[in-house]
Amino acid sequence: MSLLHTALENKKTAVVLGHMNPDGDCVGSCLAVYNYLKDCFPQVEVTVYLDQPAEKYAYLNGFYEIRTEMPENPEADLCICLDSGDRDRLGDFLGFLDQAGESLCVDHHITNTGYGDKNVVDADASSTCEVLYDLMEEEGISKETAECLYTGIIHDTGVFQYSNTSIKTMEIAGKLMAKGVDFSTIISDSFYRKTYVQKQILGRALLESILFCDGKCIFSVLRKKDMEFYGVTSKDMGGIVEQLRTTDGVECAIFLYEKTPQEFKVSLRSNKQVDVSRVASYFGGGGHVRAAGCTMNGSIHDVVNNLSKQIVKQLGE
Numbered sequence: 001m002s003l004l005h006t007a008l009e010n011k012k013t014a015v016v017l018g019h020m021n022p023d024g025d026c027v028g029s030c031l032a033v034y035n036y037l038k039d040c041f042p043q044v045e046v047t048v049y050l051d052q053p054a055e056k057y058a059y060l061n062g063f064y065e066i067r068t069e070m071p072e073n074p075e076a077d078l079c080i081c082l083d084s085g086d087r088d089r090l091g092d093f094l095g096f097l098d099q100a101g102e103s104l105c106v107d108h109h110i111t112n113t114g115y116g117d118k119n120v121v122d123a124d125a126s127s128t129c130e131v132l133y134d135l136m137e138e139e140g141i142s143k144e145t146a147e148c149l150y151t152g153i154i155h156d157t158g159v160f161q162y163s164n165t166s167i168k169t170m171e172i173a174g175k176l177m178a179k180g181v182d183f184s185t186i187i188s189d190s191f192y193r194k195t196y197v198q199k200q201i202l203g204r205a206l207l208e209s210i211l212f213c214d215g216k217c218i219f220s221v222l223r224k225k226d227m228e229f230y231g232v233t234s235k236d237m238g239g240i241v242e243q244l245r246t247t248d249g250v251e252c253a254i255f256l257y258e259k260t261p262q263e264f265k266v267s268l269r270s271n272k273q274v275d276v277s278r279v280a281s282y283f284g285g286g287g288h289v290r291a292a293g294c295t296m297n298g299s300i301h302d303v304v305n306n307l308s309k310q311i312v313k314q315l316g317e
């Protein structure tokens with residue numbers, strides 16, 4: 001029996017938590033567990049608590065059952081924490097972790113601190129959904145659960161593109177396809193589809209991008225006044241840095257947006273050579289080898305200058 005099944009033994013209530021600003025893997029894994037428990041453990045009362053996820057995930061069964069407010073008395077026999085590397089990532093719902101009788105953490109972040117009573121962390125897995133698949137019994141996975149798992153996998157792999165995609169990832173995706181998931185629609189509507197203003201700011205970011213370092217690096221920035229003009233928030237910035245990264249000849253892409261005057265959120269991507277997690281951690285951030293981020297202060301000129309110094313250092317190695 002898997003740790004998920006043993007953790008549910010003799011439990012009457014379970015809460016499912018993810019991380020702040022939930023992404024596709026977070027929403028997908030939380031609702032996968034929700035659907036799986038509803039089907040296979042009907043005696044357990046299960047509730048998902050998350051910050052309001054994006055409407056584009058509304059096709060996932062259980063989306064409208066997600067609770068977004070912390071109750072006064074956070075209590076549960078079992079607290080299942082998903083896709084969250086440490087306690088603080090649980091955000092407003094952290095209180096459940098200490099109140100619950102028992103906790104189970106399922107994750108794929110290499111930095112996971114093992115904060116659960118039981119932890120299933122596989123840093124080689126593409127996504128938390130991939131880890132979850134192994135904890136579930138094949139016969140118990142409905143089409144609805146499969147749609148949730150498939151969504152998490154495509155979001156964390158960039159539709160099977162990033163280097164975290166393994167043979168096993170593809171095998172699991174194949175098994176989920178066999179459950180009848182509408183993969184074309186899921187990929188198109190939840191991953192590639194953007195709102196009109198998201199397309200507009202993407203276009204603007206590309207139009208105003210600047211190549212430097214003999215075309216090996218590219219950067220673009222969105223200022224607060226531009227974000228206000230288009231009526232966009234940080235949530236609308238997804239995918240812009242990826243579009244910069246795939247520019248012909250580019251090794252390293254930088255995308256900045258202004259959070260407050262002179263304070264920038266920095267996203268970094270690289271293709272083969274630069275370890276952007278080293279660059280990001282130098283400035284107090286973190287992430288993965290090919291995708292990382294940090295927050296920096298100063299003028300745009302200073303921020304890009306400081307970043308490029310660290311990048312150029314690695315390009316010369």
Ligand SMILES: [Mn+2]
Pocket residue numbers: 025026083108126127128156
């Ligand atoms: Mn994930």
